[in-house]
Amino acid sequence: METLSTPLVSLPIQANPEAPTIKNNNRNRLVLSLIDRCISLKQLKQVHAHMLRTGLFFDAYSASKLFTASTLSPFSSLEYARKVFDEIPEPNLYTWNTLIRAYSWSLEPGESVKIFLRMLCESPYFPNKFTFPFIIKAATKLSRLGVGQVFHGLVVKSSFGDDVFILNSLIHFYASCGNLDFAYRVFVRIAVKDVVSWNSMISGFVQGGCFDKALELFREMEAENFKPNAVTMVGVLSACTKMKDLEFGRWIRSYIEQNGIKMDLTLSNAMLDMYVKCGSVEDAKILFDKMEEKDIVSWTTMIDGYAKLGEYDVAKSFLDAVPRQETATWNALISAYDQNGKPQEALAIFRQLQLSKNANPDELTFVSTLSSCAQLGAMDVGEWIHENIKKQRMKLNCHLTTSLIDMYSKCGNLEKALDVFHSVERRDVFVWSSMIAGLAMHGRGRAAIDLFYRMHEAKVKPNAVTFTNVLCACSHSGLVEEGRMFFNQMEPVYGVVPGVKHYACMVDILGRTGLLEEAVEFIEKMPITPSGSVWGALLGACKIHENVELAEQACSQLLELEPENDGALVLLSNIYAKTGKWDNVSELRKRMRVSGLQKERGWSSMEVNGTLHKFLAADNSHPLSKEIYSKLDEIVAKLKSSGHVTNKSLLLQLIDEEDMKEQALNLHSEKLAIAFGLISTSPSQPIRIVKNLRVCGDCHTVAKLISKLYNREILLRDRYRFHHFSGGNCSCMDYW
DNA sequence: CTAGGGTTAG
Numbered sequence: 031m032e033t034l035s036t037p038l039v040s041l042p043i044q045a046n047p048e049a050p051t052i053k054n055n056n057r058n059r060l061v062l063s064l065i066d067r068c069i070s071l072k073q074l075k076q077v078h079a080h081m082l083r084t085g086l087f088f089d090a091y092s093a094s095k096l097f098t099a100s101t102l103s104p105f106s107s108l109e110y111a112r113k114v115f116d117e118i119p120e121p122n123l124y125t126w127n128t129l130i131r132a133y134s135w136s137l138e139p140g141e142s143v144k145i146f147l148r149m150l151c152e153s154p155y156f157p158n159k160f161t162f163p164f165i166i167k168a169a170t171k172l173s174r175l176g177v178g179q180v181f182h183g184l185v186v187k188s189s190f191g192d193d194v195f196i197l198n199s200l201i202h203f204y205a206s207c208g209n210l211d212f213a214y215r216v217f218v219r220i221a222v223k224d225v226v227s228w229n230s231m232i233s234g235f236v237q238g239g240c241f242d243k244a245l246e247l248f249r250e251m252e253a254e255n256f257k258p259n260a261v262t263m264v265g266v267l268s269a270c271t272k273m274k275d276l277e278f279g280r281w282i283r284s285y286i287e288q289n290g291i292k293m294d295l296t297l298s299n300a301m302l303d304m305y306v307k308c309g310s311v312e313d314a315k316i317l318f319d320k321m322e323e324k325d326i327v328s329w330t331t332m333i334d335g336y337a338k339l340g341e342y343d344v345a346k347s348f349l350d351a352v353p354r355q356e357t358a359t360w361n362a363l364i365s366a367y368d369q370n371g372k373p374q375e376a377l378a379i380f381r382q383l384q385l386s387k388n389a390n391p392d393e394l395t396f397v398s399t400l401s402s403c404a405q406l407g408a409m410d411v412g413e414w415i416h417e418n419i420k421k422q423r424m425k426l427n428c429h430l431t432t433s434l435i436d437m438y439s440k441c442g443n444l445e446k447a448l449d450v451f452h453s454v455e456r457r458d459v460f461v462w463s464s465m466i467a468g469l470a471m472h473g474r475g476r477a478a479i480d481l482f483y484r485m486h487e488a489k490v491k492p493n494a495v496t497f498t499n500v501l502c503a504c505s506h507s508g509l510v511e512e513g514r515m516f517f518n519q520m521e522p523v524y525g526v527v528p529g530v531k532h533y534a535c536m537v538d539i540l541g542r543t544g545l546l547e548e549a550v551e552f553i554e555k556m557p558i559t560p561s562g563s564v565w566g567a568l569l570g571a572c573k574i575h576e577n578v579e580l581a582e583q584a585c586s587q588l589l590e591l592e593p594e595n596d597g598a599l600v601l602l603s604n605i606y607a608k609t610g611k612w613d614n615v616s617e618l619r620k621r622m623r624v625s626g627l628q629k630e631r632g633w634s635s636m637e638v639n640g641t642l643h644k645f646l647a648a649d650n651s652h653p654l655s656k657e658i659y660s661k662l663d664e665i666v667a668k669l670k671s672s673g674h675v676t677n678k679s680l681l682l683q684l685i686d687e688e689d690m691k692e693q694a695l696n697l698h699s700e701k702l703a704i705a706f707g708l709i710s711t712s713p714s715q716p717i718r719i720v721k722n723l724r725v726c727g728d729c730h731t732v733a734k735l736i737s738k739l740y741n742r743e744i745l746l747r748d749r750y751r752f753h754h755f756s757g758g759n760c761s762c763m764d765y766w
Numbered sequence: 767c768t769a770g771g772g773t774t775a776g
Contacts, residue, residue: 091767098767127768163769198770229771264772299773306774327774334775361775369776397776429776 058086065099071106074099078114093118094125101132108136123155127164134168142168143177157184159193166199175207198226205234210243225259233265241269260291264300271300276308299327306335326354330362337366342375355388357395365398373402374642377411391418393430400433407720407747409441410640426450428458435461439468442718442745442752459490467499472752473761475507494526501535505542506751506762513539534563541571546580562592569598573605581605596622596630634703634721638710645706648697654706661705668739669732700729704736704744716743724748734758 061080068074078096081087087096097118100111115121115129126149133142146165149155157165162185169178182200190196197220204213217223217231228251235244248266251258258266263286270279283301286293293301298321305314311332318324318332329352336345345363352359360383367376380399383391391399396419403412416434419426426434431454438447451457451465462485469478482500485492492500497520504513517536520526533556540549549568553560565588572581585602588595599622606614635644643652652658700721707717725733725748737744738758746753754761 095767124768131768158768160768167770193769195770200770202771224770226771231771233771259771261772268773294772296773301773303773325773330774358775365775394775401776433776 058084058092061086062092062095065096068099068103069105071103071110074103074106075110087117088119090118090120090122090125094122094128097125098128101128108132121153123153123158123161126153126155127158127160130161130168131164134164134171139168139171143172157188159190159196162190162193162196163199166196166203170199170203170206173207175204175209178203178207192221194220194222194224194227198224198230201227201230201234205230205238208238210234210238210240223256225256225262228256229259229261229265232262233268236265236269236272239272241273244269258289258291260294260297263291264297267297267300267304271304271307274308276305276310279304279308280313295321295323295325295328298323299325299331302328302331302335306331306338311335311339326352326356326358330358333359333362334366337363338370340370342367342372355386357383357389357392360386360389361392361394361398364395364402368398368402368405371405373405373408376402377406377408390422393424393427396424397429397433400430400437404433404437404440406637406642407441407635407718408637408640408642409438409443409718410637412437412441413446414640426454428456428461431457432460432464435464435468439464439471440747442716442747442754444468444472444474457485457488457490459485459493459496462488462490463493463496463499466496466503470499470503470506471747471750472754473506473763475503475509475512478503478507479509479512492524492526494529494532497524497526497528498531498535501532501539505535505539508543508763510539510543510545530558530561530564533558534561534567537564538567538570541568542574544571544575546571546575546577550580560587562588562595565591566595566598569601573601573608576605576609578605578609578611630723632699632721632723634699634719636703636707636717636719643703643706645699645702647699647702649699649702652702652706654709657709658702658705661709662701665701665705665708665732665736669735672735672739674731674735698726698729700725700746701732704733707744708736708740708742713742716745718745719747721746721748724750725753730760730764734760 061077061084064077065074068077074096078087081092081096086092093114097111097114100106100114101108111129111132115125118125121129126145130142130145130149133139133145142165146157146161146168149157162181165181166178169181178200185191185193185196185200197216200216201213204210204216213231213234217227220227228247232244232247232251235241235247244265248258248262251262263282267279267282270282279301282304286297291297298317302314302317305311305317314332314335318328321328329348333345333348336342336348342363345366349355349359349363360379364376364379364383367373367379377399380391380395380402383389383395396415399415400412403409403415416437419430419434424430431450434450435447438444438450447465447468451461454461462481466478466481466485469475469481478500482492482496485496497516500516501513504510504516513536517528517532520528520532533552536552537549540546540552546568549571553564553568556564565584569581569584569588572578572584581602585598588598592598599618603615603618603622606612606618631646633644633646635642637643645652649655650659700719703719703721704717707719711717725746730753733744733746733753733755735758736742737755742756744753744755746755751762
């Protein structure tokens with residue numbers, strides 16, 4: 031092949047009138063044909079330079095050909111394309127369109143719109159039928175309803191109102207902005223619909239969650255004798271997937287066969303996904319084995335399918351078998367572990383990914399692994415991931431920001447969470463909400479509320495999650511009035527209909543302060559059926575305020591909804607113990623023993639230099655067990671001499687945090703962890719502990735005293751919130 | 767020489 035490094039013969043800039051025209055000139059044709067054969071930006075630039083030298087670049091057709099190549103070739107950059115464009119003296123309409131298209135595909139679709147406006151101002155051209163699909167695509171990517179509507183108006187005014195290509199892009203635009211109504215209006219007004227019109231509308235309905243409407247349209251399409259194609263079937267299948275209707279999915283399979291629709295790769299993948307999501311990995315496996323062509327999506331779908339079933343070995347074997355391991359396949363396994371409560375396994379896979387040479391972690395990997403760190407309270411690992419993100423110069427999008435804030439908050443480092451929050455430019459509703467949640471779990475209710483107002487000032491609309499977090503903040507800080515106010519304002523002021531979680535929060539807020547009657551009234555007035563969590567909140571309040579009668583009612587309501595909820599009976603028996611009703615306690619215990627009810631075992635964990643140490647109650651499996659217990663003895667002695675008396679009534683309770691047989695309060699897992707923390711970390715470091723259940727009263731008191739006696743900050747995360755112990759006090763102000 | 771619709775992971 032010709033190489034471009036050998037200089038081509040230069041041409042005179044102005045050909046004389048008798049000479050062949052630029053286009054017909056053989057040498058010029060050769061130069062233009064070289065454009066398509068460039069395999070690197072360097073080569074393209076050489077052709078560009080040559081064309082400038084010979085003057086060929088100043089021929090509109092030739093320049094646009096070079097320009098098109100610069101926008102389309104995989105090695106090129108938009109930056110370069112833009113420079114080429116700016117050199118073209120008088121770009122023609124084709125060239126303008128090409129630039130608009132290039133940006134509509136890019137990460138900055140907004141540029142498309144800007145260039146379109148520039149074209150209107152600077153060029154003598156009007157948009158043609160090709161221009162509109164490009165700018166509508168840009169509006170779609172921007173998800174800006176208003177922008178698209180302006181274009182729609184222009185379409186009508188420029189009398190392109192019956193161009194099916196343009197109208198189809200408008201259907202897609204309106205549907206992806208969530209405005210199915212407008213999309214449908216465009217659809218019905220198309221005089222001569224083609225298959226793309228139907229497909230756009232069907233998949234629009236599916237994406238908008240209107241599965242029935244999508245299927246109805248599919249039937250209508252059939253009734254009008256329109257032949258569906260593979261894309262139609264992908265839409266119908268994805269509706270079926272969302273409805274989890276395996277029978278219907280199987281019907282679609284036979285429909286496809288009967289109608290001779292070709293199962294292309296995407297359709298096969300959609301079918302795989304349908305089988306997996308509708309609960310038949312078996313069918314998926316059969317199809318997968320039959321597929322001649324497979325891509326990353328096929329493999330990922332299978333990995334995800336097995337991992338979600340808990341068949342991690344099979345999932346792992348699929349991961350190992352992927353011909354070209356890409357990040358997405360790893361992510362499928364990592365996120366499956368993370369979401370199924372196996373954060374340590376997720377991090378183990380992450381470590382393997384880092385060692386593998388075939389793939390690099392991406393944004394999604396980080397989101398999943400940060401969530402695992404948050405679950406575990408593994409801050410060293412989390413920080414290390416944060417460093418990795420920085421090293422890769424990865425830009426923090428809102429998703430990643432949210433994950434980082436969540437990780438730092440749940441690992442007890444609220445300051446770092448705030449640092450991340452303040453450092454980013456873009457904050458969507460999830461970023462704000464996660465920061466509010468972080469402040470809430472650390473007992474900084476006022477700050478959480480302040481942040482809510484700042485979010486409002488920033489014109490970010492709160493959603494249901496935001497309100498759950500705000501109400502949580504009120505609950506953790508005992509802000510009854512504020513809680514009531516937010517709850518009452520939710521719907522009328524912010525347009526968020528209270529869900530069952532919000533009701534549960536309110537019951538918690540009222541109940542905790544002792545407003546038990548009001549809480550009961552509140553439950554009775556609920557317009558939706560109270561869930562277990564609502565009764566659970568009431569039961570918890572009954573424990574604090576020692577209301578046996580109400581506790582019994584709440585407990586039976588709770589067990590009716592959630593018969594397997596062991597915590598309810600444990601809580602009730604503790605209320606009996608606290609109020610001295612020992613007969614009831616033993617009766618309950620018997621009942622629990624008979625039904626084989628076992629409570630979750632309590633554990634506490636602590637991370638030291640990236641390694642997680644986990645303790646059960648009375649645990650002596652740790653290598654440093656001896657040292658830990660002698661430290662514990664020292665602590666007990668110190669506490670005694672400082673006047674601390676173990677609350678005997680607590681000893682007799684069936685402590686909900688620990689196993690029945692291990693009632694010895696001094697052997698609670700959090701105490702072991704604290705003792706371990708004292709001997710394994712430097713005095714300047716806070717001791718960070720994560721506990722799976724709620725901290726018990728005695729441990730809470732002891733932790734406060736230790737923080738004073740040893741002058742140590744202790745950060746304990748329990749099931750509900752954080753406790754910052756320092757100088758003999760706790761951030762929860764004993765309100766938890 | 768340019769155009770519209772589709773599958774996975776949070």
